[in-house]
Amino acid sequence: MPSFKEIKEGLFSYEEVDSGYVVRVKDAHDLLEAAKKVRDAGINRFDTFAPFPIHGMSEAMGLKRSWLPFITLIGGITGFTANISYIGYITLIDWPIIYGGKGFFNFPSMFPLFFEIMILFASLSTVGGFMALSGMGSINRKPPISEATSDGFAIWIGDAMPESEVKKILGSLAMEIRSVN
Amino acid sequence: MSLDAAKNAYTVGKSYGEIDNDILNPVEGFPEKRWWTWFTISLTGLLVYLGVIGYSFVKGLGIFGINSPVNWGVYIIGLVFWLEIGHAGTMISAILYLFRQRWRTSINRAAEAMTIFAVTTAALLPLIHLGRPWMVNWLFPYPNDRGPLWNNFNSPLLWDVYAISTYFTVSLFFWYMGLLPDFAAMRDRAVLGRNQLKAKTAIGEKLLDMRVWLLKVAALGWVGSGKAWHHYEKMVMLLAALATPLVMSVQSILSFDFVTSVVPGWHSTILPINFITGSIYSGFAMVLSLVIIMRSAFNMKAYITDRHIDNLGWVMLFTGMLVFFGYFIELFMAYYSANDFEQYVWTYRFVGDYAWAFWLTMVTILLPPHIMWFKKLRNNHTLLFIMTVIINIGMWFERFVITVTPVARDFLPSSWRLYVPTVWDVIVVLGEFAMFFTFFLLFVRVLPSIAFTEVKMDEAGDLAKGKGHH
Numbered sequence: 160m161p162s163f164k165e166i167k168e169g170l171f172s173y174e175e176v177d178s179g180y181v182v183r184v185k186d187a188h189d190l191l192e193a194a195k196k197v198r199d200a201g202i203n204r205f206d207t208f209a210p211f212p213i214h215g216m217s218e219a220m221g222l223k224r225s226w227l228p229f230i231t232l233i234g235g236i237t238g239f240t241a242n243i244s245y246i247g248y249i250t251l252i253d254w255p256i257i258y259g260g261k262g263f264f265n266f267p268s269m270f271p272l273f274f275e276i277m278i279l280f281a282s283l284s285t286v287g288g289f290m291a292l293s294g295m296g297s298i299n300r301k302p303p304i305s306e307a308t309s310d311g312f313a314i315w316i317g318d319a320m321p322e323s324e325v326k327k328i329l330g331s332l333a334m335e336i337r338s339v340n
Numbered sequence: 341m342s343l344d345a346a347k348n349a350y351t352v353g354k355s356y357g358e359i360d361n362d363i364l365n366p367v368e369g370f371p372e373k374r375w376w377t378w379f380t381i382s383l384t385g386l387l388v389y390l391g392v393i394g395y396s397f398v399k400g401l402g403i404f405g406i407n408s409p410v411n412w413g414v415y416i417i418g419l420v421f422w423l424e425i426g427h428a429g430t431m432i433s434a435i436l437y438l439f440r441q442r443w444r445t446s447i448n449r450a451a452e453a454m455t456i457f458a459v460t461t462a463a464l465l466p467l468i469h470l471g472r473p474w475m476v477n478w479l480f481p482y483p484n485d486r487g488p489l490w491n492n493f494n495s496p497l498l499w500d501v502y503a504i505s506t507y508f509t510v511s512l513f514f515w516y517m518g519l520l521p522d523f524a525a526m527r528d529r530a531v532l533g534r535n536q537l538k539a540k541t542a543i544g545e546k547l548l549d550m551r552v553w554l555l556k557v558a559a560l561g562w563v564g565s566g567k568a569w570h571h572y573e574k575m576v577m578l579l580a581a582l583a584t585p586l587v588m589s590v591q592s593i594l595s596f597d598f599v600t601s602v603v604p605g606w607h608s609t610i611l612p613i614n615f616i617t618g619s620i621y622s623g624f625a626m627v628l629s630l631v632i633i634m635r636s637a638f639n640m641k642a643y644i645t646d647r648h649i650d651n652l653g654w655v656m657l658f659t660g661m662l663v664f665f666g667y668f669i670e671l672f673m674a675y676y677s678a679n680d681f682e683q684y685v686w687t688y689r690f691v692g693d694y695a696w697a698f699w700l701t702m703v704t705i706l707l708p709p710h711i712m713w714f715k716k717l718r719n720n721h722t723l724l725f726i727m728t729v730i731i732n733i734g735m736w737f738e739r740f741v742i743t744v745t746p747v748a749r750d751f752l753p754s755s756w757r758l759y760v761p762t763v764w765d766v767i768v769v770l771g772e773f774a775m776f777f778t779f780f781l782l783f784v785r786v787l788p789s790i791a792f793t794e795v796k797m798d799e800a801g802d803l804a805k806g807k808g809h810h
Contacts, residue, residue: 172567187800194566207566210356210525211797214804217570227574231582249481249490258492268494271593275502278586282510282579286517289575290560293568300561305532307564308525310356 172222173294174204176339179317180325181303183335187213190312193332194219197316200328204317208307230288231281238280242273303339315339349647350442351802352795359799360525363792366638367526371785374637382778389771392764393468401471403764409747410759415469416597417739418772421622422462423504423594424615424735427587428623429455430511433518434583437576443651445798446643449791450634450784451627452515457779458626459508461772466500496596503593510586514579520572521793524562527555591616598742605685605746610673614666621659621705622735625728628652630780632725634789643790646719653712653724656731660709667702681751688749689741693758697737698745704734736769 184190190207197205198221207216247264250256255263290296304313316325325336352359371379396403406413429451436444467473479501481491491498530552539545562568595615598606631652635644674682689698708727711717718724744759783789 172570173565174567186803188804208564209566209569210564211521211793211800212569212573213566213797214801216566220566220570222567222570225571225574227571228578231578246481246493250493254488254490258494261494265494271496271499271589271596272493272502274589275499275506275586275593278582278589279506279509282513282582285575285578285582286513289517289571293565293571295560295562295568297561298556298559300563301531302524302528302563305528308521308528308562309360 173292174206174317175294175300176206176303176315176317178319178339179204179315180322181313181315181337181339182325182329182333183304183311183313183337184329184332185334186312187211189332190314191215191219193314193329196328196330196332197314202316202318202328206315206317208303208311208313208315210306210308210310210312225292227285227288227292231285234284234288235277235281237284239273239277241280242276246272349645350445350798352642352799354642354799356796356799359792359795360529362640362642363788363790363795364526364529366784367786367788368529375781375785379778379781382774382781385771385774386778388767389774392767392771396468396764397473401469403762404768405759405761405765407757407759409750409755409757410744411747412469412743413759414761414765414768415465417736417743418769419462419465420594420615420739420743421736422458422465422772422776423590424619425623425626425732426455426458426462426507426511427591427616427619428627429453429458430514430583430587431620431623432627433514434580434587437580438584442798443648445794446640446645446648446790447627447631447652448794449515449518449787450630450789452511452518453780453783453787453789454623454626454630455511456508456515457776457783459504459511460779461776463504463508464775465772496593496600499593500597503590507586507590510579510583514583517572517575517579518791518794519558519787520560520562521564522788522791523555523559524564525793526788527552527559530555588616591619603746603750604679604681605742608670608673610666610670614663614670617659617662617666618735618738621656621663622732624652624656624659625731625735628656629725629728629732632721632728634784636721638784638789640790643795649721649724650718653709653718656728657709657712660706660731664706667706684749685746689745692745692749694741694745694748698741701734701737701741704730705738708734 182193184193187209190209191213194205194207194216198219205220207213207220209216246269250264257263261268302308303315304311307313314329316328322336322338326333354362404413404415432444432451433448433455437448467476470476478486478489479491479498481493534548534552537548539548592612592615595612599608599611601607628649631644632649635641635649671686674686677683689695708730711723711727748758749756
């Protein structure tokens with residue numbers, strides 16, 4: 160059973176770039192190495208920026224497992240039970256009526272409805288969960304380097320430290336170091 | 341392993357910046373004359389279609405050829421046809437994703453767009469067929485002052501309402517979430533380019549600002565953070581895993597409209613399977629025709645390679661044979677069941693009033709994919725394009741045969757009546773195509789028609805393999 164702190168870290172990991180340094184690196188492979196080095200140096204606040212998902216990056220950054228599947232499961236269960244309750248209420252309590260001799264609440268012939276609403280709720284909660292977990296929605300946010308969505312790779316180190324320390328951690332990987340603000 | 345060894349048939353071999361430029365070129369430039377010609381034709385068709393729909397609201401459904409035993413004319417044929425086309429898009433974007441098929445990358449965006457537009461086209465049709473489309477809200481079970489008057493939850497027609505609206509919503513979100521990183525890339529290009537662009541008029545300046553603002557809204561503040569990618573990859577996987585059973589269920593539920601009736605020829609347990617194989621078949625035909633046009637029009641041969649076209653063709657050969665197998669089993673079961681009515685449906689299909697449509701279907705859907713066996717023929721993309729068009733015409737007539745023949749001759753000879761489409765029916769069918777192509781033509785000029793973020797990801801994967809990292 161994960162602790163409350165772990166759940167919270169796994170849920171809301173996204174942080175805005177508001178302090179420290181943005182370091183540009185050469186390519187996806189260097190970014191992966193840089194992430195490993197920064198994590199091993201014990202830096203708390205850092206993030207990587209790349210135009211596409213990099214294989215192995217989550218492990219390199221030491222990210223906690225995403226709780227998104229759990230949110231999907233909750234959404235699916237909610238949809239399924241909510242729809243059973245709603246249709247159950249309608250067909251058993253509010254206006255009981257027999258169609259085609261099938262009984263009031265005929266589970267097999269109503270199953271498609273439960274299934275569809277389950278999928279709908281699960282999908283919507285997945286999308287909503289993703290937006291919340293990765294901090295989507297502030298439309299004026301800018302990437303730390305403008306090429307980060309095209310062909311640039313950068314790592315952000317948010318902890319307060321002198322620039323020489325950043326240089327020491329990243330070594331030759333750092334191509335350009337810029338302090339935020 | 342060397343870099344060359346890691347290269348495969350799908351490697352683009354361009355820098356990330358070049359990939360952006362190539363794919364965003366049709367979006368950021370002004371459309372050429374050829375596009376305007378096709379767009380004008382499609383848009384005119386769409387406007388005529390909307391006019392006919394409006395006319396049918398005023399005049400009533402009597403203007404169409406539907407009658408008492410054959411209550412479902414072109415509308416339900418169109419619903420089945422377009423939904424099935426849409427399903428192939430989900431097959432490509434979700435099922436091939438789960439199977440880690442690399443070749444889906446270049447075609448999945450266009451295929452998903454096709455899904456959205458096909459489902460939109462399809463969903464409009466039953467609404468018109470309601471007869472009183474202004475009462476469309478009665479389809480949804482919400483607390484009301486009509487009694488309250490609830491829906492019949494045992495009816496497959498209501499399942500359809502649930503299934504199609506869920507399918508549309510989920511497909512739309514899946515598509516949009518896939519577009520998110522691409523929107524962000526477009527936004528950053530637009531912000532950078534805004535300083536260099538200068539419009540001639542004040543309105544032009546406003547429009548350019550508006551474009552930047554719209555892209556900002558569409559990108560939702562995506563900046564490519566590693567923490568966001570972490571959740572993003574999970575989300576795409578989850579949505580794919582949800583869309584897969586969904587697409588199967590929608591197709592089955594659509595076939596339940598037919599299956600749960602007691603009409604011979606419809607009342608058959610094989611129909612859901614036949615609908616699913618048919619949907620992959622006709623949908624892949626549509627994807628293939630769109631991809632062949634797109635690739636030559638926008639010069640995307642580096643992204644959509646000959647191998648992509650080949651793969652789509654092989655899927656069609658396989659599903660084409662599955663469709664044939666389904667037909668064979670249906671026929672065999674009719675024979676083996678010794679049920680007079682069941683057998684009569686097939687006799688009627690073979691030699692009855694609609695025999696022309698049945699044999700047209702058989703020839704146009706069963707024969708064309710077999711050109712894939714011959715290397716010379718399958719490498720000829722013009723021929724493949726003609727094949728896909730023929731197959732789609734055939735699949736439309738297949739739905740026609742399935743929908744019309746069983747009810748035109750059901751149990752009582754006194755109620756037998758033929759369905760003869762009127763000129764309005766024909767306009768509706770052509771209008772559906774006009775609507776679909778209007779949307780698709782707009783799509784290729786407004787949104788990136790290849791998911792370039794995913795293309796870059798695959799390129800990086802090839803590069804890493806070449807250096808021997810994984």
